[in-house]
Amino acid sequence: MDNPICFDIEIPARPEYLSLVRSLVVEAAELDTSLSQERVEDFKVAVSEATTNAIEAHARACRDESIQIRCTLTDSRLECHISDRGFGFYPDQVQVLPEPDDPSRLNFDRGLGIYLMRVLSDEVDIQTGPEGTKVSLAIRLSSGNAPSSPAPPERP
Structure with a gap:
């Protein structure tokens, strides 16, 4: 593949459009036959999580603007970029929660x-x-x- 293939969509900041984003990821991934179905499903979840965060950011900011999603397929990678117009956040101020396998994690639903x-x-x-x-x-x-x-990332 000499030139990257790009898919761009804008969606309203509403949860009912998540299925469209998931479909875009699957369609882009299926252009490369080296990806396993499991790998595609994992990436679809990751993109869905980022898009959900963007939808929630727009809700908190009372923004009516669209969320932009771009998937790009090259010879070596599949990328997705999700852009919102919310207030942003400070990654170092995100609450540190127990590890997912820690029983106390059940006290947190998000x-x-x-x-x-x-x-x-x-x-x-x-x-x-x-x-x-x-x-x-x-x-x-x-x-x-x-x-x-994939190994879990180190926690801050």
């Missing part, structure tokens, strides 16, 4: 989104500020480079 993005993607970049947040997620396409079970 807070796994960024963790899941990091576990289910090969690369995660979060750029945030008062004008919004852009989350970039990527998985490598070469089956030799993709871990079969």
Whole structure:
């Protein structure tokens, strides 16, 4: 593939559009036959988590604007970029929660989104500020480079 293939969509900041985003990820991933179904499903969850966070950011900011999603397929990777116009957040001020396998984690019904993005993607970049947040997620396409079970990220 000499030129990257890009898919761009804008969705209203409403949860009922998450299925459209998931479908976009699957369609983009299916253009590369080296990805296992499990890997595609994992990445779909990661992108869905980022999009859910963007939808919630718009709700908190009372924004009516669309959320932008771009999926790009190259020879070596599948990337998804999710951009919102919420208030942004300070990653160092995100509440540190117990590990997912810690029984006390059951006391929290939220807070796994960024963790899941990091576990289910090969690369995660979060750029945030008062004008919004852009989350970039990527998985490598070469089956030799993709871990079969990604190791959990180190916690801050």
